Amino acid sequence: MAETSTILRRPSGDRKSRTLPAGRTxxxxxxxxxxxxxxxxxxxxxxxxxxxxxxxxxxxxxxxxIGPSTWVGLSNYTRLFRDSSFHGAVTNTLWYVAxxxxxxxxxxxxxxxALNTRGLRGRDMFRVGYFLPMVLSPVVVSLVFTxxxxxxxxxxNAVLRGLIGIKPVNWLGAPNWAKxxxxxxxxxxxxxxxxxxxxxxxxxxxxDLYEAADIDGAGAIGKFRSVTxxxxxxxxxxxxxxxxxxxxxxxxEPFILTQGGPGESTMSVAYFIYRxxxxxxxxGYAAAAGFLLFIVVFVLTRVLAHFFGIxxxxx
Amino acid sequence: MAATTMTRTRRSSSTAGxxxxxxxxxxxLVLILIVAVLPLLWxxxxxxxxxxxxxxxxxxxxxxxxxxxxxxxxxxxxxxxRWLWTSLWxxxxxxxxxxxxxxxxxxxxxxxxxPGQRVLFDIMFSSMMIPFAVILIPLxxxxxxxxxxxxxxxxxxxxxxxxxxxxxxxxxxxxxxPDQVIEAARIDGASEFGIFxxxxxPMVRPxxxxxxxxxxxxxxxxxxxxxxxxxxxEKFTLPLxxxxxxxxxxxxxxxxxxxxxxxxxxxxxxFLALRKQLIExxxxxxxxx
Numbered sequence: 001m002a003e004t005s006t007i008l009r010r011p012s013g014d015r016k017s018r019t020l021p022a023g024r025t026x027x028x029x030x031x032x033x034x035x036x037x038x039x040x041x042x043x044x045x046x047x048x049x050x051x052x053x054x055x056x057x058x059x060x061x062x063x064x065x066i067g068p069s070t071w072v073g074l075s076n077y078t079r080l081f082r083d084s085s086f087h088g089a090v091t092n093t094l095w096y097v098a099x100x101x102x103x104x105x106x107x108x109x110x111x112x113x114a115l116n117t118r119g120l121r122g123r124d125m126f127r128v129g130y131f132l133p134m135v136l137s138p139v140v141v142s143l144v145f146t147x148x149x150x151x152x153x154x155x156x157n158a159v160l161r162g163l164i165g166i167k168p169v170n171w172l173g174a175p176n177w178a179k180x181x182x183x184x185x186x187x188x189x190x191x192x193x194x195x196x197x198x199x200x201x202x203x204x205x206x207x208d209l210y211e212a213a214d215i216d217g218a219g220a221i222g223k224f225r226s227v228t229x230x231x232x233x234x235x236x237x238x239x240x241x242x243x244x245x246x247x248x249x250x251x252x253e254p255f256i257l258t259q260g261g262p263g264e265s266t267m268s269v270a271y272f273i274y275r276x277x278x279x280x281x282x283x284g285y286a287a288a289a290g291f292l293l294f295i296v297v298f299v300l301t302r303v304l305a306h307f308f309g310i311x312x313x314x315x
Numbered sequence: 316m317a318a319t320t321m322t323r324t325r326r327s328s329s330t331a332g333x334x335x336x337x338x339x340x341x342x343x344l345v346l347i348l349i350v351a352v353l354p355l356l357w358x359x360x361x362x363x364x365x366x367x368x369x370x371x372x373x374x375x376x377x378x379x380x381x382x383x384x385x386x387x388x389x390x391x392x393x394x395x396x397r398w399l400w401t402s403l404w405x406x407x408x409x410x411x412x413x414x415x416x417x418x419x420x421x422x423x424x425x426x427x428x429x430p431g432q433r434v435l436f437d438i439m440f441s442s443m444m445i446p447f448a449v450i451l452i453p454l455x456x457x458x459x460x461x462x463x464x465x466x467x468x469x470x471x472x473x474x475x476x477x478x479x480x481x482x483x484x485x486x487x488x489x490x491x492x493p494d495q496v497i498e499a500a501r502i503d504g505a506s507e508f509g510i511f512x513x514x515x516x517p518m519v520r521p522x523x524x525x526x527x528x529x530x531x532x533x534x535x536x537x538x539x540x541x542x543x544x545x546x547x548x549e550k551f552t553l554p555l556x557x558x559x560x561x562x563x564x565x566x567x568x569x570x571x572x573x574x575x576x577x578x579x580x581x582x583x584x585x586f587l588a589l590r591k592q593l594i595e596x597x598x599x600x601x602x603x604x
Contacts, residue, residue: 032507036423037435039416040476047473048442051453058453065456111347114340128590129348132355135586137536139554140575143561144358147568153370155357162373192351200598249446251539256558270448270539277452278543287452294449301444 052294058287065281076288086289088264089272092179093248096268099183100247104190105239111191112198113228127199130192138189138252145185146172146257175265178258182266185253190246194239201235202228237308241301248297269293355579362386362573369568385573395574397549398556403581405470405552406534412475413530414523420476421484422515426497439478447539455543469544470552474534480526486599487522488515525596528589532582553578 059076063069080086111130115123133141148155149171157168171181205227213223229236251270254260260267260275267275269289277286356376361369362385364378389395423429424436454473455464463469492515500510516523538554545551551559557578560571586593 028501028507030429033423033427033429033432036427036511037420037481040420040439040478040481041435043473043476044438044442047454047457048445048450051450051457052445054453054457055449058456111344114344117337117340119337120340126344126348127594128587130351131590131594132583132586133351135532135582136355136579137538137554137582139536139538139557140358140579141354143557143571143575144354146561147361147369147572148354148357150370153372153374155353155374158372158374188351188354196594197598200594245444245446249448251448256561270446270451273448273451274539274543277455283452283456290446290449290452293446297446298441298444 055287055291055294058284059291061284063283065277065283069284072284076285077292079285080288080292085264085267086272089267089269092254092266093250093269095179096183096186096250097244097247100186100190100243101240103183104187104194104243105236107187108191108194108239109198109232109236112195112202113224115195115199116202127196130195132192133189134193139256141185141189142253142256145181149181149257172258173262175262178262178266182250182253182257185257186247186250190243194243197235197239198232201232205231233308237305240308241304244304245297245301248293358572359576362569362576364569366567366569369572382569385567385569386577388567388570389573389577393556393560393570393574394549394551395556395577398551398553399577401467401550402535402553402578405467406531409471409474409534410527410530412471413477413480414527416476417480417526418484418488418516418519418523419511420481421486422488422492422511424481424485425488426492426494426515439481443478451539451543458544464544465546465550467550470541477530477533480530483526483529483596483599484519484522487519487596490599491522492518521592522596522599524589524592528585528593529596531585535582 058069060071060073061069062072062076115126147153151157151168151170151173154171156171160166161168169177171177209227209231210223213227218226249270250268251274254266254268254271255274258266260271270293273286273289273293276282276289360376360378363381363383365380365382365384368375368378368380424432458464458469463472496514496518497510500514505513536554537552538558541552541555542558545555548559557571557574560567560574
């Protein structure tokens with residue numbers, strides 16, 4: 001649901017106030033802007049902040065979803081640290097995150113650079129085609145890939161056998177291949193989406209910067225390093241954070257493609273939370289896992305944002 | 316003479332080199348395009364195949380015994396039209412509300428200056444970093460307590476003012492609406508809400524399209540929250556219904572593929588119709604400041 005969240009710039013209040021005509025606020029009630037932004041904050045308190053605080057409260061209790069809850073202090077957390085299922089879910093999620101950030105992001109940057117080649121025809125067609133996977137529901141995607149990954153009759157094995165003659169791979173039935181299969185779906189779904197961000201960023205880089213680099217005798221790689229990478233830093237930050245938050249909460253792909261299996265080899269943290277609450281009626285335990293995920297995502301997002309210099313106004 | 320020939324050959328060999336590079340580039344880009352689109356085409360072709368033909372080796376992209384059976388089964392044996400209808404009206408209603416609240420909030424952040432603006436904006440900024448999986452359990456418990464569990468209200472109300480939409484609209488309004496226009500309307504005695512409705516909204520129409528598509532896609536495609544909050548099968552949305560097909564009709568992949576194809580039709584059509592706006596809307600916040 002928060003797939004495309006995140007942000008780059010904050011309002012530059014000081015600068016704006018200087019350009020405001022004097023006495024403007026006197027012409028309307030001071031309440032107006034608050035009224036206009038209030039729907040968000042009402043929903044925020046009721047359905048986001050409230051539940052987050054409640055998640056913490058729940059995580060300190062044992063509760064089966066009905067009946068009274070029992071205060072258990074931090075024992076849900078200590079249990080999580082000892083739970084090998086949870087360790088597995090965290091490790092798997094780290095794999096998904098690493099693949100998304102380290103494979104999808106560079107791949108998208110390379111494709112976008114190729115699409116930005118001067119004189120390229122059909123750019124819009126490529127852009128739309130590449131973006132298409134993101135338009136589909138993750139459920140649709142997972143169902144389609146279920147038949148593509150079929151060991152005996154799936155399209156992927158047939159193509160691989162035809163091209164490089166390897167034996168059929170048991171994509172969804174072997175623990176390590178199942179992880180790879182989910183990573184393949186992630187790459188397929190996200191790459192084109194990121195391409196459009198990088199391409200938009202590239203198209204806003206002034207051409208004369210490249211021409212200046214040309215005059216300095218920079219080759220393709222030199223230009224990429226000295227012009228493209230620094231100029232795209234804000235977009236890369238946006239993309240890295242978006243992908244990170246998205247991949248950290250991956251649920252549909254393991255849920256539909258592999259049911260978290262074989263064994264628990266593809267179970268993600270979000271799936272672990274879902275299972276703890278709705279299959280095992282261990283609400284406090286699920287809330288504790290959720291709260292840990294929140295802390296990790298929030299801290300890492302802040303670190304990433306700091307690393308990329310997001311939110312710093314004067315640069 | 317010799318010099319001219321040399322330049323000429325060098326120039327022609329460099330154009331030939333450029334042409335070869337461009338051909339290679341097109342080949343790679345087209346290959347990626349095929350990889351991006353093929354799974355969907357594969358699902359489309361499978362939806363017209365009898366089950367026996369989906370699972371043949373080697374796989375055939377074009378069905379030999381094309382059939383509409385899967386689609387007729389979808390309407391006869393499965394409540395597919397009801398799922399589709401539910402998903403459509405829930406998403407359209409949620410989107411209409413979100414477009415209104417997001418442009419209103421985005422307008423306030425773009426064009427008003429008020430005490431606490433910076434702090435309020437930062438709160439919104441941070442709210443996008445709360446993973447949904449965290450609030451999944453408490454939000455579900457909350458819904459159960461206020462009697463919204465297993466209702467469509469729970470699918471709509473919490474999501475009618477998404478922070479990303481407010482941010483997107485703010486970026487657009489800063490660029491597209493000059494302060495002078497608002498000032499002029501104020502001098503003419505227009506009310507603040509009147510200015511928003513009659514002047515700002517028409518000026519940002521392309522952005523409204525982008526926001527609407529983005530929100531519709533999110534709402535129509537969402538799975539985890541409906542899965543948790545809806546318990547009665549007759550209320551299922553399309554993604555839930557498709558997921559339930561796998562359990563009940565696990566052998567009938569033709570049926571499942573026909574369902575996934577039909578489920579994807581509205582999103583693909585809307586995307587193709589409004590793709591320029593959507594892409595510009597999504598990238599405006601990340602590229603331009």
